[in-house]
Amino acid sequence: MNHQLSDLSPEGLRAFVGEQLERSRARTVQLTDAVDTDDLVRQHSKLMSPLVWDYAHIGNQEELWLVRDVGGREPLRQDIDELYDAFQHPRADRPSLPLLGPAETRTYVTEVRDKVLDVLDHVKFDAGRELVDNAFAFGMITQHEQQHDETMLATHQLREGAPVLDAPPPPTGRSLSSAEVFVPGGVFEMGTSIEPWALDNERPAHGVHVKPYVIDTVPVTNGDYLRFVLGGGYEDPRWWSEAGWAHVQKASLVAPRFWSQVDGEWWRVRFAHQELLPLDEPVMHVCFYEAEAYAKWAGKRLPTEEEWEFAARFDPSTGRTRRFPWGDESPGPQHANLGQRHLRPAPAGAYPAGASPLGVEQLIGDVWEWTSSDFRPYPGFRAWPYDEYSLVFFGPDYKVLRGGSFGTDEVVARGTFRNWDYPIRRQIFAGFRCARDPRPEELHA
Template identity: 90%
Template sequence: MAEQLERSRARTVQLTDAVDTDDLVKQHSKLMSPLVWDYAHIANQEELWLVRDVGGREPLRQDIDELYDAFQHARADRPALPLLGPSETRAYVTEVRDKVLDVLDHVTFDPGRELVDNAFAFGMIAQHEQQHDETMLATHQLRAGAPVLDAPAPPAGRQLPAEVFIPGGVFEMGTSIEPWALDNERPAHPVQVAPYVIDTAPVTNGDYLRFVLAGGYDDPRWWSEAGWAHVRKASLVAPRFWSEADGQWWRLRFGHQEQLPLDEPVMHVCFYEAEAYAKWAGKRLPTEAEWEFAARFDPVSGRTRRFPWGDDSPGPQHANLGQRHLRPAPAGAYPAGASPLGVEQLIGDVWEWTSSDFRPYPGFRAWPYDEYSLVFFGPDYKVLRGGSFGTDEVIARGTFRNWDYPIRRQIFAGFRCARDPRPEELPGAGSTGGLA
């Protein structure tokens, strides 16, 4: 557990030490907090849950609880708060972590005490820090100036069949046994999925560029009413961070202006853009259940796996995670990460929009606090699945559910398409699996 906490902290330090004091306290977008707020918020949550609740220790900085309560102040308003400065934040972060490691040395993981059973509270805090690390990585993408982050290129891709036929069936969606699963992933419950066809890999930049060049952003036929209204209001013409000059398309990535890599999954598109592309392509977005069925169901054993490749935790051969490469990998880069049904790159690279609203599973129980999931359920938020290149392995379970407003584009989000099968593709009509 200490290793998980230290791994998360090393990433946080990397993201905050990469910039100077001015960049730490600056708000790079009204959609995001200053990096220094995220840093202190991470420590404050760690103090609340692990030092005070689990450890029963005296508060270190009860006076700042309200400043770093995400529900008390909108992101746009946080720069005006009397926040801790960078040096004071680092001192607080260090003091909290010292207390937490001492608590960890003395805690008894009592199965009768739900918060510490299977080290849940520690796992929750490790995940919380990694979630904010991905948020801070998104802030880095929004900052202006010279690049400050670097990483090696991902592995090369390979040619894949365009689609996979999924026979459907009943599977166990969600989990009741994953020790660090959060409340919206629970409980496991049977779900019937009808046959469908799904893209083998996420939609690439090259795929999406064809939609752009075909005038997709100027044609209301492809957009929902809400999507078309948003396109007009926001003057959208292409994914965020794309630009065109003299017939060449470019992408801005962490301060690097580079030619658009056509074989990488498209990224920084909102739900409405994903939905419009799917309609233009004669398809649709998959439901959340369809996504999870393709990612976890093993038709040979009839069992639902933890991950597409099995039950082992993600390795570098399985998926592009943890900002290891600072970009999505080309389509076909991770054959070892394929699901038993032949669908690839379901974990890592880009979060994938689904058509589903964020709703509780049958038997849902808000725990250990209402504000993690309960207050967000409803039609305002769409579900994203699978994680991105910026998501850590401690989060990237096959059951993990992310959600956001359908207009959001600063997140590392892309999508893959699905469609209903044609009659000749159904069992008994000669279909055996992968479709070219």
């Protein structure tokens, strides 16, 4: 998907939207058909909704925006709007609601999709309406479904029982010529005003000056992080912020989530598989505080959101801001580990074709990367098409994550896409890379 969307004919745009809707639904069906009825209705963690809630919520949002708003059609199930309003009911309370059962949910989302495809057949993309310009509402709903699919994938990671998901392994890694990359800094265009399906918090494009810095070539690996664990990192308040140390003690953290030590060996649980900890994969299921503490222990810091995006998008040889580290081409399997293709992060060095011009790798896919930045609006931000997507979350309570994970779909994983979460969250597929200020000799090399 690229910003040449506007170059497509109405028929071409219709076909493209249809493909994206079909792709996202196939993934939703895979994630929900993989488990039995009991697993669909059970709450596997207080942090997550039952899978059946996510499934019906996907259909309800599609009905609200595409059937009723874009299509101007009669509601199918207005009676369930309140049940599937994410702001009405916290996740912990959703199992006690009178939710649609699995069979009723499948019938409902199928009926909604039938109506949506009819709307798609008849909608005029040149009607002068912002919501349908470049098929934005369809893109928003496709992304919404893919984002919930990643949330459902995280629920799968939390469920107990036999493994139900399978995928081939990612490409093998390779040794890197350097563990760090010097970034000369400069002015670049952060965010976007032209990416047609970009969401409101990614807009508008604005110039940002970034000072020179040094950033890790790849995300911090399990092997790197294990040294922090074995070195007593979780027992030494020197490495932790005041809030981080308080959380470590309150939550009794001793290692990343899903890690365990058995007879002197470290293991992890990955989608119900018990496996020896792969030392060359990016560390995952760490919260912001853990990432921050490791960085301090390593004599570094977390990158700011601006530094992350500069490393991912700026080409110093041309002075141009790219869509992705490798250029403007949409992600292919040679560039990045996305779309649940492999069900795990790829080893360090697995995607040389996805490197930035400066040689920073695996910025897109594998693991979401914590930054040091609070989630704030860009200058000139406009909440659109609804306040509840971004506006209500801005402030110091949430930290920004960038780049996407192995569970993020390519329709979401833009170089400008911004994710955010509480700094204590560990169930998401999140890791990090470190940055630091350059030494004097690096500045004058």
